[in-house]
Amino acid sequence: MTVTSALAMVLALILLAIAAYTVAARRTFAAIEGFVAYGLLLSIAWVALSSIDVALTEAAIGSGLTGVLLIGAAARLRTTEAALSAERPGAPLRWLAAAASAAVAGGIAVAVLSLPDPAPTLAPAAAEHLASTGLGNPVTAVLIAYRALDTLLESIVVVFALIGVWSLTPDRTWGGRPGPEHAADPNGILAYLARLLPPIGITVGLYIFWVGADLPGGKFQGATILAAMWLLVMMAGLTDAPPISRTWLRILLVAGPLLFIAIGFAGALTAGAVLAYPEGYAKLLIKVIEAALMPTLTLTLALLVAGASERTAPP
Amino acid sequence: MNDFLLAAAGFVLATIALGLARIVRGPTDADRMMSVQLIGSNGVAVLLLAGAAEGTPAAGDVALALALLAAFASVAFVKSATPPIPDSDKEPERA
Amino acid sequence: MSGPTLFGLCAAVLIGLGLYGVITNPQPLRKILAFNLIGNGAFLLFGAIARRGAAAGFGGDPVPQGLLITGIVVAFSATALAIALLLRLFDESGSTTLAADQPAIAEADDRDPYQSAEKLGVLDELRARSESIEGTNGKTSEIF
């Protein structure tokens, strides 16, 4: 037990050090490199908190997709950096901000230290009804059975965010391909990686999706890994993002949530409540919903990183 | 034995702090990329060791995800640090 | 100190650090980065509370854990949207400053032909022309 808490202590200190660096670093690129390392360490912290499901999500999204998103933006905004650092507020304002931030952190720390004991928990309630869903992983049961409404709204929010990104397209490139064109070097090391890694990555992504019913994992984590593989192939220039005006793309983007809604409302007829599952069919329906959400989430997450359309669509 | 594995995890975790120092010191982006790569490998080792010690094999799945995406951010870094391949003469040279 | 308390305190410091970054760093991209730190801090706090609720053979309360996964994905979507906004602002104005009055540009107005041309809308017209000539776009801003 003592070894474990020493381990947690070291981990927390490293996390804070690297977080402080991302705030203090002079160059944006250096800060983002720190942030990627921070995301890696944060997923270890989630394992230390026994939240393997969350650790998987953080590993895939936190350091993977968010990192690539930030790097891309920083590369394009590099020219603005020098002018903007002149706008840095003066020392009095910085001290004031530091004092205010410390006060907020202190308040939260006091709240952490005075959390009620014993802690309130819904774990027994979640365990009690786990059998009726046919699932083994309580987090998946929360996501898609007990709190299915949250997950439904989330899958819609993600698509809305993509619509928001697309709506920032200038008129002249509307309907075109997202993001800048990636230069291809078919014999380079990057193309080699982008040919070798995706088959393994797709297998791992589908594996993590599949075991999600009974072990840590699930559609979000699986879809993120698939999205990362697609982005890798795009970055290597071996394939290009589809033009955002494509009909098949738009159908796939709404298919998952629509099926979720349809099964949810069918529950009103067959099981007596919206988003309820009929007795004995819960696990089957849950897997059908998850499988339908997979392509939607994969496309949405990858295209969120790819950004607004910047090149005119081919005829 | 479990304590030994946990101690090994702690040791590897402590070496991450050294890699961190290289991120802070730089001096180039290439150095920081190396550090991130090292922290990724160290993190995978910590997860495997701690997972084996505490009997949580699912930590291995997190290690798998980290290992899979270890190169992902670095690829984006290298691409943004490298000017596009000058394949045509109409592309202006970047300053 | 128990694990959840330790990470709870760590989360409090993360939120403080992020808040400081959001306030003091003038670059919008760095503000987004710092905002992500605040978000991570809030998530970590929630995760510490979930860990305290360990019962019934689970390592933590699964309800907050499920909500955390939802939260992380939504936070990523919001980050992507914020960055898209920022890039569009950069494409439109050539700068990403958040300052209300732009003294640097106003002062340079009479000296710098680029800024004056930008103000007069000459550049927009040139862009439109070069597009019609070259049939390319998206990269024209780099040529100028």
Added chain:
Amino acid sequence: MSFFLDIFIVVTVSAGAFFFLAGSVGLLRFPDALSRLHALTKADNLGLGLIVLGLLPRAGGLLAALKLVVVWLLILLASATVSQMVARVARRGGSPS
């Protein structure tokens, strides 16, 4: 038998941890980017490899053992490709701090 197995695990995991230390110290102490890269690859390839080797006897089954080996191979692949790409950036001088 179990005693020898334990010794095997202790030896391999310790050796792996040593290579991680060596790699990190090298990354910190070596004078230029390319020699630091040399230190990094020792940690990735040997350090993680030895730790995976040490953990193999404790893996719960064939799938778990396979997963361990795949993790190592993936890190090897990532390390090899990233090293080459980073070396190119470093040789051009990278971008200064």
